Amino acid sequence: MQHVTERERMCPPAALDVSGVSHSYGQKQALTEVSFSITPGLFTVLLGLNGAGKTTLFSLISHLYNTRHGSIRIFGHDISRRSGEALRRLGIVFQARTLDLDLSVYQNLSYHASLHGIGRRAARVRIANLLAQVDMTNRLNDKARSLSGGQMRRIEIARALLHRPPLLLLDEATVGLDIQSRAEILAIIRGLVATDGTSVLWATHLIDEVEDEDQVVVLDRGKVVANGRVDDVVRSAGAISIHQAFAALAGLVPVQADKGSAI
Numbered sequence: 001m002q003h004v005t006e007r008e009r010m011c012p013p014a015a016l017d018v019s020g021v022s023h024s025y026g027q028k029q030a031l032t033e034v035s036f037s038i039t040p041g042l043f044t045v046l047l048g049l050n051g052a053g054k055t056t057l058f059s060l061i062s063h064l065y066n067t068r069h070g071s072i073r074i075f076g077h078d079i080s081r082r083s084g085e086a087l088r089r090l091g092i093v094f095q096a097r098t099l100d101l102d103l104s105v106y107q108n109l110s111y112h113a114s115l116h117g118i119g120r121r122a123a124r125v126r127i128a129n130l131l132a133q134v135d136m137t138n139r140l141n142d143k144a145r146s147l148s149g150g151q152m153r154r155i156e157i158a159r160a161l162l163h164r165p166p167l168l169l170l171d172e173a174t175v176g177l178d179i180q181s182r183a184e185i186l187a188i189i190r191g192l193v194a195t196d197g198t199s200v201l202w203a204t205h206l207i208d209e210v211e212d213e214d215q216v217v218v219l220d221r222g223k224v225v226a227n228g229r230v231d232d233v234v235r236s237a238g239a240i241s242i243h244q245a246f247a248a249l250a251g252l253v254p255v256q257a258d259k260g261s262a263i
């Protein structure tokens, strides 16, 4: 059982705390002193254009890369010093597709469950529940290869939730999907926040995926240029909408809001 200190009871840790994180690839500085934190149980959008540093940040949070500069904590557990405790609380859906195409949906999920030490019977129940949650029950025995892009994403989301992580990260989860699949995936994830209290960090460059009540962290060329509730970010940028605020923060000419979609 997890020991909870008096201090933690009084002041629960952030779901994710990123503090002073920098990262470079040789001479290329990808992230510079990135700091922000995510309040448990909220939907937070990490908004940034291509190349802003979203995937690099996700690679550091998931401990794919070592954090050499700064610190990252997941529910108070430092990813470098207590990586097991930290990663147990993290589910992640990467931008690149990661299902084994030659395995069935069930095989993809049960293999991942065993990596997390979930027994076969418990895994079977959990897989059935999660497939119902992402509306994919009828594809249990189908090869991953036979699924559409949106259906593969649903399976990747189910897989990321198998070990019941309280924090879920998704990197450009709707890229390449049609408008209906995008909306459905977003609705599934927003539903997790509303019903299960899951904390979500949703990385995207698509401004129309942001809703008024969301928290937003705007990343531009490796730096956090805005962070807070949507209305606070809009106000502090001197803008009238999040479209306009993002365009100003990223140094772009805004697109017309009624044309929707990406900047």
Ligand SMILES: Nc1ncnc2c1ncn2[C@@H]1O[C@H](COP(=O)(O)OP(=O)(O)OP(=O)(O)O)[C@@H](O)[C@H]1O
Residues within 6 Å of the ligand: 025, 028, 029, 030, 048, 049, 050, 051, 052, 053, 054, 055, 056, 057, 172
């Ligand atoms: N392996 C690498 N080697 C060198 N530079 C890299 C590498 N990976 C990323 N970069 C650079 O680091 C910066 C941040 O890239 P990153 O992929 O993190 O951004 P992103 O916001 O995820 O963009 P996208 O949405 O296009 O994936 C970019 O300038 C990119 O060219």
